[in-house]
Amino acid sequence: MAVQERGVRTRRGLVLAAALEIDRAGYEGATLTRICAAASVSMGALTFHFPSKAALADAVQEEGRALAQRLVGRILESPEPTLRAVADLTVGLAGLLEEDVVVRSAARLARERPQQPDRWVQVWLPAVCDLLERARRAGGGDMVAHPGAVVALVGYLLTGAEAQMRAGCVSGGGRVAQQVADIWRFVLDGVAAHSA
């Protein structure tokens, strides 16, 4: 049992170390030697858990996507009006990308390994489409006049947020999520008045 626990801890340590390394150097640039050193784990222990860099990257993507999908799931259950929920989803994901290196690394991997089926857009696109479709079916004031534009806005804000973080244009510490929240407030103020 103690051995099993240690195994789980080692595995998690490796996934975190891999996320840090990939966030910094990208998939191509990441080396297993640096990941072992950061996780204080031997190469033998690494290959016991992950036979290849690809397998380790798969684990980072899986964990990052799971974290993001937990957030998306919570928002799908919230009783907020449609666009407010879409805004919460965008701001929440921008915040996760900013705060959580595993999520940020998973998003980077999804871009750098386009041959993998795991596309980052699948984390949020079905949820946004679901919210818009529910509103359309329900009709009334919560229906969104330009659903395609809303989907595009979410996509541009999230790719823009990732690019800003990577370029170091913003200093982190919630700055990107705050900017995305400010943009949505500006948009929602106008839209709310429109449907009033």
Next chain:
Amino acid sequence: MAVQERGVRTRRGLVLAAALEIDRAGYEGATLTRICAAASVSMGALTFHFPSKAALADAVQEEGRALAQRLVGRILESPEPTLRAVADLTVGLAGLLEEDVVVRSAARLARERPQQPDRWVQVWLPAVCDLLERARRAGGGDMVAHPGAVVALVGYLLTGAEAQMRAGCVSGGGRVAQQVADIWRFVLDGVAAHSA
């Protein structure tokens, strides 16, 4: 005179070939050999016009910025209401990035050569601030309630547009500019009703 004209043509051919190469391979990855081949120019002729890769990249950045600033200048003179002008500027720059390899390459170089003073944000940021400030001074219905959010929105849309183009998420042919235009229409519809 004919010699001079040929020199100008060679110079322009080199700048275009460099822009194509940098757009594809980045500043680090770009090679002078491939640029010579693409421009059908000898290495001697290249070094006659540009003593180094840095000098050639400077020329790409200068020409790309000049093209973008011509567009920005036209918009600053237009009689459109503030947010419509900001939208035209964003859509116009997204279109230029999409259509013009020199502009796209200049934006990429500004990001990949951060030690250079020429930051891409300087192409549009002063103009957007100018438009917002003019509206603030004039007061009335054209004043913008969230100027900081508008600046952030332009930045996210443009970095997002560039990222989408690089990732090949969109197939070009005006697709990115159209998406940015759709997003602004959605935003402006709401804002127009708000101030009505």
